[in-house]
Amino acid sequence: MAMTDLTIAKEAAIRPIQEIAQQAGIAEDALELYGKYKAKIDVNKLPKTTKDGKVVLVTAISPTPAGEGKSTVTVGLADALKQSGESVMVALREPSLGPVMGVKGGATGGGFAQVLPMEDINLHFTGxxxxxxxxxxxxxxxxxxxxxxxxxxxxxxxxxxxxxxxxxxxxxxxxxxxxxxxxxxxxxxxxxxxxxxxxxxxxxxxxxxxxxxxxxxxxxxxxxxxxxxxxxxxxxxxxxxxxxxxLKEAFKPNLVQTIEGTPAIIHGGPFANIAHGCNSLMATNTARSLADVVVTEAGFGADLGAEKFMHIKSRKGGFHPDAVVIVATVRALKMHGGVDKKELGAEDADAVRRGIVNLAKHVETIRQFGIEPVVALNRFTGDSDAELAQVMDWAEAEGVAIALTEVWGKGGAGGLDLAALVKRQLDKGADFGYLYAEEDTVEEKLRAIVQKVYGGADVQLTDKAQKQLAELKKYGWDALPICMAKTQYSLSDQPKLLGRPEGFTVTIRELIPKLGAGFIVCLTGDIMTMPGLPKSPAALNMDVAEDGQALGLF
Structure with missing residues (x-):
């Protein structure tokens, strides 16, 4: 029987959460148990510390149905750093039931780089x-x-x-x-x-x-x-x-563990193509107070989650990433190079070469923030040596740090090369800077994102958006940062424009002030705030066994 994420998770030796807490330096009276393997952390009862852990942000190329494995690499990198002797915690978002039942089937990493208990986290978790x-x-x-x-x-x-x-x-x-x-x-x-x-x-x-x-x-x-x-x-x-x-209990971060016993905080889960796509500041700051290195992620590609991490979360939290990892796969690069999903099994090194332009743009974007990124080439079993060589040779020619990563099948051991490159970047540090200032106009902020992050030519506001902009200025709300609601599949606002499109104009159809969150949501394209299910939802393959074990979660 082929190994699946679920079978691997079921066979893993999960430790009582009290042991994980003790390892992380969390006192017993700060722990509120939700069964044997999950707990909430009462941050008010944590020891006062001056520790200020460094942040490693994991992002990705523009996602495709071929898969990139960003969460898997995030977990695997944390385990690899732990194997390398680092004091490390991982901080992730909580999965939404909609995508779990719809397309994903699960969102806790994969293979031997998962967070546990996988079934609970993907379903109701701590509520x-x-x-x-x-x-x-x-x-x-x-x-x-x-x-x-x-x-x-x-x-x-x-x-x-x-x-x-x-x-x-x-x-x-x-x-x-x-x-x-x-x-x-x-x-x-x-x-x-x-x-x-x-x-x-x-x-x-x-x-x-x-x-x-x-x-x-x-x-x-x-x-x-x-x-x-x-x-x-x-x-x-x-x-x-x-x-x-x-929200009294929901405000407290949740503590779980990876398959290798690395402490993991999973808390909050805003969408990245609609909201800002990052786990909670409470989770990240709690992890930073407990560990020397915190590995976290932001949703979808660097044009969405990572950009919002920089301009929204970093601004609110008073910190910035010390290193950034960009996850890519040969399969996804082939799709960006024009290969249909049904043809991905065939070797096509030329398509990989054509698709690298998408990866190149995301590298360029992270560099604009003053951070030298590390690329994690997440290896799939069907990748050929010639296809992998295309990416590795490109990285060498462009001076991009890259590591072949095999954490799905090998856990932390498959990410040791990546961990070494990340540690080198952490030692170097970053010369971080934002791509727009808070005092810039809404139009200037939008243009900065479209031109610098997406690689587009310009931005255009519909008549409705123009009227809403006038209202924002009237009420003094126009000084807020921008939260773009955009397709995740393309750097543009048109989902089918893969690779690295150029010369496009992004149309803003609505500007919605979110004063509580502290940003302005800018709707583009046909982005929906309530998704629909696909023709064959993942839910149709799910069941529960007589002994209560979940079936069909990826």
């Missing part, structure tokens, strides 16, 4: 995302109750921007009508659902640095506008306390 769903929908209920009970704030039902949420891909809920059935059923209006990981509350939880900061961010969230076009916030509804209460 954080459910708590965010509840807080989001409690706010929605309070808004509609306010309308029903007299609407003293004069909220315009046509201009309510707050949506309900569900942690599932469900396209039927994108646009709904509520309050039908007569006066006793509420005020009729149009509404809709976002997937929970696209909720502003998810972003708020992931960017808050304390409970006080959490409540203040919740209070700042805009839920709609009055009949006089003035913004209405959660503070106006006096609901921030109730929302913070619902």
């Amino acid at each position: 954080d995302i459910h708590a965010i769903t509840s807080a989001n929908n409690a706010l929605a209920a309070l808004i509609d109750n306010h309308l029903h009970q007299g609407n003293v704030l004069h909220i315009d039902p046509r201009r309510i921007t707050w949506k309900r949420a569900l942690d599932m891909n469900d396209r039927a809920l994108r646009h709904v009508t509520i309050g039908l059935g007569g006066p006793a059923q509420g005020v009729p209006r149009e509404d809709g659902f976002d997937i929970t990981v696209a909720s502003e509350i998810m972003a708020v939880l992931c960017l808050a640095t304390s409970r006080e900061d959490l409540k203040e961010r919740l209070a700042r969230m805009v839920i709609g506008y009055t009949y006089d076009r003035e913004p209405v916030t959660v503070r106006d509804l006096e609901a921030q306390g109730a929302l913070a209460l619902l």
